[in-house]
Amino acid sequence: MLINEPSPSRPRIERLWQRDLPARLLPAWMGLAAAAGFYRVGVSARHLYWKLMSRRAPVLTVSVGNLTVGGTGKTPFTVFLARRLQSHGLRVGIVSRGYRRARSKARAELIADGGTLKVSPEEAGDEPAMMAKSFTGPIAVARRRLDGIELLSKLGPLDAVIMDDAFQHVRLNRDVDLVLVSNERGFGNGWMLPAGPMRESLRAVGRADAIVVMSSGTGASAIRPSQMKKLTARNVLHASVRPRALVVIDNGAWRETPLGLGGRRVLAVSGLADPSAFYAMLRELDADLIGVLEYPDHHAYTNADRQAVMNAMRDTDLVVTTEKDLVKLERFPFPRDSLYALKLEVTMDAADTRVLDELIMGRMTAPRAADA
Missing domain, CATH: 3.40.50 (Rossmann fold)
Structure with a gap:
């Protein structure tokens, strides 16, 4: 749609995610709030099931994810982290779901290696295709991330695999869990879908090893002090995009x-x-x-x-x-x-990058084995 001025409009449902919702919109939001209760129960049941059935990969896995829908800079941060680990001499691969890519019968596909895209962006998904422009290591797409890791492992030895947008992919145990939070978007009204932007409640940060607050420098922070207090129960790092x-x-x-x-x-x-x-x-x-x-x-x-x-x-x-x-x-x-x-x-400052490096490298020295 061509418009002369940037539109503040987003999907209509997001208009109901304001913190101070106008009274005229409250009836519509109340219906979403009821649905959010069922969503919360479903998420909890799913997590419980996969906690019992989860498996571990034979290589160090680092998950980059978030708690909300919408952009938090996961893909640029995934590339940043992969290249940083490469700079330490590690052999690194990336696994992505390849959201909205063309359907494939293969459980996992190698979409890029050596900085060369091997399939079309439609087959890879736009975000994996974008990563291939900036990252020289192997990139695989798979709905089940373990399938992607197994595919990359067949190509040659790997020291680490970074999983893009995988915080909710609890069927695979990971060694390091990083949760990204947008400084400018925050957590909206704090409600779970569809009454708010949250994929999970804020309590889910308890699973994370570190929180990375991502700032685009385009506005004031939307993270409330009470929310930041909950985040600081974990390592809180800061990055700019x-x-x-x-x-x-x-x-x-x-x-x-x-x-x-x-x-x-x-x-x-x-x-x-x-x-x-x-x-x-x-x-x-x-x-x-x-x-x-x-x-x-x-x-x-x-x-x-x-x-x-x-x-x-x-x-x-x-x-x-x-x-x-x-x-x-x-x-x-x-x-x-x-x-x-x-x-x-x-970019991250030296102190935060040192904490991030120590977190990941420390997990690499721990004994590990793949689940049977």
């Missing part, structure tokens, strides 16, 4: 260019659950954001979408999208140097 460069397609490859958006007329194109942080970053870079095209999260772009972008970009200097969207848009023909993506980078 900020623009590092622009990415442009050059002879089929991605090439980074400086963040030169000051005063330039920009059309923003994205398929995100909540694009507000994306828009805020563009404005912080002094882009003249003259219009946006918003699509649903994980949107599969079509020729009609490409034509809509072409029509909308006529009075602009360039189109800026996200890395997750560029992996799906790059197959379409666009004028040279007209389509760019905002390249994000995760």
Whole structure:
């Protein structure tokens, strides 16, 4: 949908997740609150079942996940962590579910290795395909993460596997559990789905080895003091996810260019659950954001979408999208140097990276064996 100004609208149900809900919306929310009770019971029963039936992988596993729906920077952080472990000389792989990828009969698929995507973004899923652009190790997709780990293990020795978006995947025991929390989004109204954005209650942080508060620098913290107090029962680390460069397609490859958006007329194109942080970053870079095209999260772009972008970009200097969207848009023909993506980078200060390193490396020295 083309609009002149970034829309604050998100899926309608999210309008009912406000902390101070208007009285006129309370009747609708009450129905969701009742459903949330059943959801909570179902989640508890599922966790109990998999706690009894869970298995352990033969390699060190690190889970990167969250407690809420919507973006918290899991995928950029997964790449950051994988590359950091590689810098310590470790052989690292990534396993992702490959959310909304094309169906496959295979239990697990190797979608990338050596920085080369071996399948289409539709077959890989947009987030695994995006990771393949920045990570040189093997990446597998599998609904059951253990299948993905077993596939990667057959390729050669591995020291560690990072599981993207796996905090709720309790059927597999993991050695390190990291939970990411968006500083700007927080936990919404604190209710579980569908009455709020929570996949699990805040008490679930008790399973985590560390909490990583992710800041995009685009607004004040939405984490309430009472919630932060519960988080500090675990290790609390801080990280930032900020623009590092622009990415442009050059002879089929991605090439980074400086963040030169000051005063330039920009059309923003994205398929995100909540694009507000994306828009805020563009404005912080002094882009003249003259219009946006918003699509649903994980949107599969079509020729009609490409034509809509072409029509909308006529009075602009360039189109800026996200890395997750560029992996799906790059197959379409666009004028040279007209389509760019905002390249994000995760950073942590020295003290927090030291704590993170010690946490993971300490688990690597512990004796371990795969479950039978």
